[in-house]
Amino acid sequence: MKKIVILLFAFGVLITACQDDDAEVVITASQEVCDSLDILYTNDVAPILADAGCSGSYCHGGGAGGINLSDYENAKTVAESPKFLKSIRHESGASPMPKGGNKLSDQQIETIECWVKSGSRE
Numbered sequence: 001m002k003k004i005v006i007l008l009f010a011f012g013v014l015i016t017a018c019q020d021d022d023a024e025v026v027i028t029a030s031q032e033v034c035d036s037l038d039i040l041y042t043n044d045v046a047p048i049l050a051d052a053g054c055s056g057s058y059c060h061g062g063g064a065g066g067i068n069l070s071d072y073e074n075a076k077t078v079a080e081s082p083k084f085l086k087s088i089r090h091e092s093g094a095s096p097m098p099k100g101g102n103k104l105s106d107q108q109i110e111t112i113e114c115w116v117k118s119g120s121r122e
Contacts, residue, residue, distance in 0.1 A: 034114035041072045041122045045115045048108045049075065052098045059098075076120045079112075088112060 039045065049055040049069055060069035060078075068074040078084050086094035090103050098104075104112075115121070 034117045037114050039111055039115040039118055044111050052104060054098055072122045079116050079120050
């Protein structure tokens, strides 16, 4: 009986440990918060990407790693990937960004999350 319980427990652990890293990312900012912020790419997101060095010509503004954040259309396309938010949150399943730099502040991450959640408006 003990062996069966141990096997069932081990099986349960294996199932929960084997998650799809590309699964949809849960956005932690509430819809109410996001709606109250009215986040736009040009006014809010582009300055964060520029300040962090993400959209510069030596990084994703130049297409490093096949990711282009040089303008609104490219950034919107990249933001549709679940790995985008995982990267800026430094979560497993994606390379932490900015590479070699400090993680964005919680406020900056929330701003980008709200931009994505609100339809990635220009």
